[in-house]
Amino acid sequence: MIEKLAEQLVNLTVKQVNELAIFLKKEYGIEPSNSNTRGLEPLVDSSKKESSSSKEEKNIFNLILKSSGNSKLSVVKLVKEITGKGLKESKELVDNLPNVLIKESVDKKEAENLKNKFEEIGAEVELK
Template identity: 30%
Template sequence: MSTATDEILEKLKSLTLLEASELVKQIEEAFGVSAAAPVGGMMMMGAGPAAAAEPEEVQTEFSVILEEVPADKKIAILKEVRAITGLGLKEAKDLVEAAPKAVKEAIAKEAAEELKKQLEAVGAKIAIK
């Protein structure tokens, strides 16, 4: 880094939160930019074609779909579905027999992946959508 950027960095470190907030407002006004967090977590700088492009929608909610239930694994899958969903025996049985059917909807990707592992471990065929 150059000495100019080193000096600026040191001055920024000494600012209070109120002063930093005022600095952000002044930078936004002076350069016609926004410090708001962009959608998708990417920062778009400049006025090139990339800056004008629509931000991609990132899927944040996933559904765990029970695609197929092998007959010899039905009871184990039914027990796992009951544990995951909290459904009663009849409701869980109806869900398992109605495959393909959503076991859980609108959950985070990590949770969907975990449920997929749990259900596949007992023999179910699972899809995440």
């Protein structure tokens, strides 16, 4: 039985080895170490680095209004100020909630500032 298991492990593809490592970590809390996996850890770590670096690289966001909260008029005014649209157009945007794109391709700092402004008046905003 041990010989068959060893043969199966030796014949795993790189993808299967990564899946096994993830499964063992998730189900049993077992993480690969350099001493007993001979090359398994770099494969797992590279996938972690890719996902974390893709999160770090995101510097441009779209500002999406999810809810106007209790102060709809204040939200309409802020939408008007941010978008440069007229009062009627801004009101129509706020009336078409949820998931209304307020501003796209905004840098991280500006997106956070705008999100904070909306949240201060009770609106719910998402950055994507």
